[in-house]
Amino acid sequence: MTDNNKLTPRPSELDRAAFVASYGEIYEHSPWVAELAWEQGLNEAHDRPEALATLMGEMLESASPERQLEVIRAHPDLAGKAALAGTLTDDSTREQAGAGLDQCSPEELACFERLNEAYKEKFGFPFVMAVKGSDRFAILDAFEVRLENTPAEERRTAVAQINRIALFRLRARAQG
Template sequence: MTTPLLSPRPSQLDRTAFVAHYGDVYEHSPWVAEGAWERGLTEAHDSPAGLASAMAAVLSEASPEQQLAVIRAHPDLAGKAAVAGDLTDDSTLEQAGAGLDQCTPEELARFERLNDAYKKRFEFPFVMAVKGNDRHTILAAFESRLNNTPDDERRTAIDQINRIAQLRLEARAER
Protein backbone atom coordinates (compact mmCIF):
# COMPACT_ATOMS: atom_id res chain seq x y z
CA MET A 1 0.00 0.00 0.00
CA THR A 2 1.41 3.37 -0.97
CA THR A 3 1.35 6.35 1.34
CA PRO A 4 -1.08 8.99 0.11
CA LEU A 5 0.48 12.31 -0.80
CA LEU A 6 -0.88 15.75 -0.17
CA SER A 7 -1.93 17.83 -3.13
CA PRO A 8 -0.46 20.25 -3.74
CA ARG A 9 2.78 18.79 -2.49
CA PRO A 10 4.20 20.91 0.33
CA SER A 11 7.81 20.51 -0.85
CA GLN A 12 6.93 22.11 -4.19
CA LEU A 13 5.27 25.25 -2.84
CA ASP A 14 6.69 28.68 -2.13
CA ARG A 15 5.95 30.19 1.28
CA THR A 16 2.83 32.09 0.20
CA ALA A 17 1.26 29.11 -1.55
CA PHE A 18 2.18 26.74 1.28
CA VAL A 19 0.58 28.97 3.92
CA ALA A 20 -2.46 29.49 1.68
CA HIS A 21 -2.96 25.70 1.41
CA TYR A 22 -1.85 24.52 4.86
CA GLY A 23 -1.99 27.57 7.13
CA ASP A 24 -5.44 26.62 8.41
CA VAL A 25 -4.46 23.15 9.63
CA TYR A 26 -3.82 24.65 13.08
CA GLU A 27 -6.94 26.56 14.08
CA HIS A 28 -6.44 30.29 13.36
CA SER A 29 -2.64 29.84 13.71
CA PRO A 30 -0.92 30.11 10.31
CA TRP A 31 2.40 30.84 12.04
CA VAL A 32 2.76 27.08 12.63
CA ALA A 33 2.74 26.45 8.87
CA GLU A 34 5.08 29.40 8.33
CA GLY A 35 7.52 27.92 10.84
CA ALA A 36 7.43 24.51 9.15
CA TRP A 37 8.08 26.09 5.75
CA GLU A 38 10.96 28.17 7.14
CA ARG A 39 12.64 25.02 8.48
CA GLY A 40 12.60 23.57 4.99
CA LEU A 41 10.28 21.04 3.42
CA THR A 42 11.45 18.02 1.45
CA GLU A 43 9.62 15.20 -0.31
CA ALA A 44 9.40 13.50 3.10
CA HIS A 45 6.93 16.25 4.06
CA ASP A 46 4.59 15.56 1.14
CA SER A 47 2.72 12.89 3.10
CA PRO A 48 0.21 13.70 5.85
CA ALA A 49 2.45 12.07 8.48
CA GLY A 50 5.55 13.88 7.25
CA LEU A 51 3.96 17.31 7.20
CA ALA A 52 2.14 16.67 10.49
CA SER A 53 5.47 15.81 12.11
CA ALA A 54 7.13 18.98 10.80
CA MET A 55 4.28 21.18 11.94
CA ALA A 56 4.02 19.45 15.33
CA ALA A 57 7.71 20.12 15.92
CA VAL A 58 7.11 23.85 15.40
CA LEU A 59 4.28 23.89 17.94
CA SER A 60 6.05 21.62 20.41
CA GLU A 61 9.13 23.87 20.39
CA ALA A 62 7.10 27.09 20.67
CA SER A 63 7.03 29.08 23.88
CA PRO A 64 4.31 28.28 26.42
CA GLU A 65 2.67 31.61 25.53
CA GLN A 66 2.56 30.71 21.81
CA GLN A 67 1.19 27.28 22.67
CA LEU A 68 -1.51 28.83 24.83
CA ALA A 69 -2.49 31.12 21.95
CA VAL A 70 -3.01 28.07 19.71
CA ILE A 71 -5.01 26.29 22.39
CA ARG A 72 -7.14 29.39 22.94
CA ALA A 73 -7.83 29.61 19.19
CA HIS A 74 -9.90 26.42 19.48
CA PRO A 75 -13.65 26.58 20.01
CA ASP A 76 -15.48 25.01 22.91
CA LEU A 77 -16.81 21.55 22.11
CA ALA A 78 -20.57 21.76 21.60
CA GLY A 79 -20.28 25.39 22.71
CA LYS A 80 -21.93 28.64 21.69
CA ALA A 81 -19.90 28.94 18.46
CA ALA A 82 -21.10 25.50 17.37
CA VAL A 83 -24.71 26.31 18.19
CA ALA A 84 -24.44 29.65 16.33
CA GLY A 85 -22.74 28.04 13.32
CA ASP A 86 -19.54 30.08 13.80
CA LEU A 87 -17.00 27.23 13.63
CA THR A 88 -14.39 26.75 10.92
CA ASP A 89 -15.37 24.18 8.29
CA ASP A 90 -12.92 21.65 9.76
CA SER A 91 -14.25 22.10 13.31
CA THR A 92 -17.84 21.84 12.11
CA LEU A 93 -17.15 18.52 10.34
CA GLU A 94 -15.16 17.15 13.28
CA GLN A 95 -17.76 18.02 15.90
CA ALA A 96 -20.60 16.71 13.72
CA GLY A 97 -18.65 13.51 13.08
CA ALA A 98 -18.55 12.92 16.83
CA GLY A 99 -22.29 13.57 17.11
CA LEU A 100 -21.90 16.83 18.99
CA ASP A 101 -24.50 18.42 16.72
CA GLN A 102 -27.02 15.85 18.04
CA CYS A 103 -26.69 16.54 21.76
CA THR A 104 -29.82 16.52 23.87
CA PRO A 105 -30.59 19.72 25.81
CA GLU A 106 -29.28 17.96 28.93
CA GLU A 107 -26.02 17.02 27.19
CA LEU A 108 -25.59 20.57 25.89
CA ALA A 109 -26.08 21.88 29.43
CA ARG A 110 -23.48 19.39 30.68
CA PHE A 111 -21.02 20.49 27.98
CA GLU A 112 -21.63 24.11 28.95
CA ARG A 113 -21.00 23.38 32.66
CA LEU A 114 -17.84 21.41 31.85
CA ASN A 115 -16.59 24.06 29.41
CA ASP A 116 -17.08 26.73 32.08
CA ALA A 117 -15.39 24.68 34.84
CA TYR A 118 -12.51 23.73 32.54
CA LYS A 119 -11.86 27.30 31.38
CA LYS A 120 -12.05 28.55 34.96
CA ARG A 121 -9.45 25.97 36.04
CA PHE A 122 -7.06 26.14 33.07
CA GLU A 123 -7.83 29.50 31.38
CA PHE A 124 -8.17 27.87 27.96
CA PRO A 125 -10.78 25.70 26.23
CA PHE A 126 -10.89 21.92 26.41
CA VAL A 127 -9.35 20.52 23.22
CA MET A 128 -9.72 16.94 22.06
CA ALA A 129 -9.29 15.20 18.73
CA VAL A 130 -12.88 14.01 18.53
CA LYS A 131 -12.65 11.83 15.41
CA GLY A 132 -13.45 8.26 16.40
CA ASN A 133 -15.13 9.35 19.63
CA ASP A 134 -18.73 10.07 20.49
CA ARG A 135 -20.21 12.64 22.85
CA HIS A 136 -20.24 10.16 25.73
CA THR A 137 -16.50 9.39 25.55
CA ILE A 138 -15.78 13.10 25.06
CA LEU A 139 -17.74 14.00 28.17
CA ALA A 140 -15.90 11.30 30.15
CA ALA A 141 -12.53 12.62 28.95
CA PHE A 142 -13.63 16.14 29.84
CA GLU A 143 -14.41 15.13 33.43
CA SER A 144 -11.21 13.10 33.77
CA ARG A 145 -8.94 15.84 32.44
CA LEU A 146 -10.34 18.39 34.89
CA ASN A 147 -8.15 16.60 37.46
CA ASN A 148 -4.89 17.30 35.57
CA THR A 149 -2.40 19.94 36.65
CA PRO A 150 -2.30 23.07 34.45
CA ASP A 151 1.09 22.10 32.97
CA ASP A 152 -0.02 18.53 32.27
CA GLU A 153 -3.23 19.78 30.68
CA ARG A 154 -1.38 22.29 28.47
CA ARG A 155 0.81 19.43 27.21
CA THR A 156 -2.23 17.20 26.71
CA ALA A 157 -4.00 19.95 24.77
CA ILE A 158 -0.93 20.42 22.53
CA ASP A 159 -0.79 16.65 21.91
CA GLN A 160 -4.48 16.70 20.99
CA ILE A 161 -4.02 19.70 18.68
CA ASN A 162 -1.16 17.92 16.91
CA ARG A 163 -3.44 14.89 16.53
CA ILE A 164 -6.20 17.09 15.10
CA ALA A 165 -3.71 18.52 12.58
CA GLN A 166 -2.62 15.05 11.49
CA LEU A 167 -6.23 13.94 11.05
CA ARG A 168 -6.98 17.06 9.01
CA LEU A 169 -3.98 16.41 6.75
CA GLU A 170 -4.99 12.75 6.32
CA ALA A 171 -8.49 13.85 5.32
CA ARG A 172 -7.05 16.25 2.73
CA ALA A 173 -4.90 13.49 1.23
CA GLU A 174 -7.98 11.30 0.85
CA ARG A 175 -9.90 13.91 -1.17
Protein backbone atom coordinates in the same frame (compact mmCIF):
# COMPACT_ATOMS: atom_id res chain seq x y z
CA MET B 1 3.11 4.41 -1.69
CA THR B 2 0.16 5.51 -3.79
CA ASP B 3 -0.58 9.09 -4.72
CA ASN B 4 -3.71 9.13 -2.52
CA ASN B 5 -1.31 9.10 0.44
CA LYS B 6 0.22 12.38 -0.76
CA LEU B 7 -0.99 15.87 -0.13
CA THR B 8 -2.23 18.09 -2.93
CA PRO B 9 -0.83 20.59 -3.51
CA ARG B 10 2.52 18.98 -2.69
CA PRO B 11 4.15 20.91 0.17
CA SER B 12 7.67 20.30 -1.18
CA GLU B 13 6.77 22.11 -4.41
CA LEU B 14 5.32 25.27 -2.83
CA ASP B 15 6.87 28.60 -2.06
CA ARG B 16 6.25 30.08 1.38
CA ALA B 17 3.14 32.07 0.45
CA ALA B 18 1.52 29.15 -1.38
CA PHE B 19 2.37 26.73 1.44
CA VAL B 20 0.86 29.00 4.10
CA ALA B 21 -2.18 29.63 1.89
CA SER B 22 -2.68 25.87 1.51
CA TYR B 23 -1.75 24.62 4.99
CA GLY B 24 -1.89 27.64 7.28
CA GLU B 25 -5.33 26.77 8.64
CA ILE B 26 -4.38 23.22 9.68
CA TYR B 27 -3.71 24.75 13.10
CA GLU B 28 -6.85 26.68 14.00
CA HIS B 29 -6.32 30.38 13.22
CA SER B 30 -2.54 29.91 13.65
CA PRO B 31 -0.74 30.18 10.28
CA TRP B 32 2.56 30.84 12.07
CA VAL B 33 2.89 27.07 12.62
CA ALA B 34 2.92 26.51 8.85
CA GLU B 35 5.30 29.44 8.36
CA LEU B 36 7.82 27.97 10.81
CA ALA B 37 7.47 24.51 9.26
CA TRP B 38 8.19 25.92 5.80
CA GLU B 39 11.25 27.72 7.15
CA GLN B 40 12.65 24.36 8.35
CA GLY B 41 12.78 23.20 4.75
CA LEU B 42 10.39 20.82 3.06
CA ASN B 43 11.31 17.81 0.95
CA GLU B 44 9.33 15.06 -0.78
CA ALA B 45 8.85 13.22 2.51
CA HIS B 46 6.72 16.17 3.69
CA ASP B 47 4.28 15.50 0.86
CA ARG B 48 2.92 12.72 3.09
CA PRO B 49 0.47 13.74 5.83
CA GLU B 50 2.36 11.97 8.63
CA ALA B 51 5.70 13.63 7.87
CA LEU B 52 4.19 17.09 7.48
CA ALA B 53 2.16 16.61 10.67
CA THR B 54 5.32 15.60 12.55
CA LEU B 55 7.19 18.69 11.34
CA MET B 56 4.31 21.06 12.09
CA GLY B 57 3.78 19.40 15.47
CA GLU B 58 7.43 20.00 16.35
CA MET B 59 6.90 23.71 15.63
CA LEU B 60 4.05 23.87 18.13
CA GLU B 61 5.80 21.71 20.74
CA SER B 62 8.96 23.84 20.61
CA ALA B 63 7.03 27.12 20.86
CA SER B 64 6.92 29.06 24.09
CA PRO B 65 4.11 28.22 26.51
CA GLU B 66 2.54 31.60 25.69
CA ARG B 67 2.51 30.82 21.97
CA GLN B 68 1.09 27.36 22.65
CA LEU B 69 -1.67 28.96 24.71
CA GLU B 70 -2.53 31.24 21.78
CA VAL B 71 -3.10 28.16 19.60
CA ILE B 72 -5.08 26.38 22.30
CA ARG B 73 -7.25 29.46 22.83
CA ALA B 74 -7.95 29.64 19.08
CA HIS B 75 -9.99 26.43 19.39
CA PRO B 76 -13.74 26.58 19.96
CA ASP B 77 -15.55 24.97 22.85
CA LEU B 78 -16.85 21.50 22.04
CA ALA B 79 -20.62 21.69 21.55
CA GLY B 80 -20.34 25.33 22.58
CA LYS B 81 -21.88 28.62 21.51
CA ALA B 82 -19.89 28.82 18.25
CA ALA B 83 -21.17 25.40 17.22
CA LEU B 84 -24.73 26.35 18.06
CA ALA B 85 -24.38 29.64 16.18
CA GLY B 86 -22.82 27.96 13.15
CA THR B 87 -19.62 30.03 13.30
CA LEU B 88 -17.05 27.22 13.53
CA THR B 89 -14.42 26.70 10.85
CA ASP B 90 -15.38 24.09 8.26
CA ASP B 91 -12.87 21.64 9.76
CA SER B 92 -14.22 22.09 13.30
CA THR B 93 -17.81 21.75 12.10
CA ARG B 94 -17.02 18.43 10.37
CA GLU B 95 -15.02 17.14 13.33
CA GLN B 96 -17.68 17.98 15.92
CA ALA B 97 -20.47 16.57 13.75
CA GLY B 98 -18.44 13.40 13.18
CA ALA B 99 -18.39 12.86 16.94
CA GLY B 100 -22.15 13.43 17.16
CA LEU B 101 -21.86 16.74 19.00
CA ASP B 102 -24.50 18.20 16.69
CA GLN B 103 -26.96 15.62 18.04
CA CYS B 104 -26.72 16.40 21.76
CA SER B 105 -29.87 16.43 23.83
CA PRO B 106 -30.64 19.62 25.79
CA GLU B 107 -29.34 17.86 28.92
CA GLU B 108 -26.08 16.90 27.18
CA LEU B 109 -25.64 20.45 25.88
CA ALA B 110 -26.11 21.74 29.43
CA CYS B 111 -23.47 19.26 30.64
CA PHE B 112 -21.05 20.38 27.93
CA GLU B 113 -21.68 24.00 28.86
CA ARG B 114 -21.07 23.30 32.55
CA LEU B 115 -17.87 21.35 31.85
CA ASN B 116 -16.59 23.90 29.32
CA GLU B 117 -17.01 26.65 31.91
CA ALA B 118 -15.40 24.64 34.74
CA TYR B 119 -12.50 23.72 32.49
CA LYS B 120 -11.91 27.30 31.29
CA GLU B 121 -12.17 28.58 34.85
CA LYS B 122 -9.49 26.14 36.01
CA PHE B 123 -7.10 26.33 33.04
CA GLY B 124 -7.84 29.63 31.29
CA PHE B 125 -8.31 28.00 27.88
CA PRO B 126 -10.88 25.79 26.15
CA PHE B 127 -10.94 22.01 26.36
CA VAL B 128 -9.36 20.65 23.18
CA MET B 129 -9.70 17.05 22.09
CA ALA B 130 -9.16 15.30 18.77
CA VAL B 131 -12.71 13.97 18.55
CA LYS B 132 -12.34 11.87 15.39
CA GLY B 133 -13.34 8.30 16.23
CA SER B 134 -14.90 9.40 19.52
CA ASP B 135 -18.43 10.17 20.59
CA ARG B 136 -20.05 12.67 22.94
CA PHE B 137 -20.07 10.20 25.85
CA ALA B 138 -16.33 9.54 25.62
CA ILE B 139 -15.71 13.27 25.28
CA LEU B 140 -17.71 14.01 28.42
CA ASP B 141 -15.71 11.32 30.25
CA ALA B 142 -12.45 12.86 29.03
CA PHE B 143 -13.56 16.25 30.39
CA GLU B 144 -14.01 14.74 33.85
CA VAL B 145 -10.61 13.02 33.79
CA ARG B 146 -8.68 15.99 32.42
CA LEU B 147 -10.20 18.41 34.93
CA GLU B 148 -7.96 16.61 37.46
CA ASN B 149 -4.74 17.60 35.61
CA THR B 150 -2.44 20.41 36.64
CA PRO B 151 -2.34 23.46 34.33
CA ALA B 152 1.08 22.43 32.95
CA GLU B 153 -0.08 18.85 32.32
CA GLU B 154 -3.21 20.09 30.63
CA ARG B 155 -1.34 22.53 28.38
CA ARG B 156 0.88 19.64 27.22
CA THR B 157 -2.20 17.42 26.75
CA ALA B 158 -3.97 20.12 24.74
CA VAL B 159 -0.89 20.57 22.51
CA ALA B 160 -0.75 16.81 21.91
CA GLN B 161 -4.47 16.79 21.05
CA ILE B 162 -4.03 19.74 18.67
CA ASN B 163 -1.22 17.87 16.93
CA ARG B 164 -3.54 14.85 16.54
CA ILE B 165 -6.20 17.14 15.06
CA ALA B 166 -3.62 18.44 12.57
CA LEU B 167 -2.67 14.89 11.55
CA PHE B 168 -6.34 13.98 11.02
CA ARG B 169 -6.87 17.13 8.95
CA LEU B 170 -3.83 16.44 6.79
CA ARG B 171 -4.86 12.81 6.27
CA ALA B 172 -8.32 13.94 5.20
CA ARG B 173 -6.77 16.26 2.61
CA ALA B 174 -4.61 13.48 1.20
CA GLN B 175 -7.70 11.31 0.73
CA GLY B 176 -9.26 14.05 -1.32
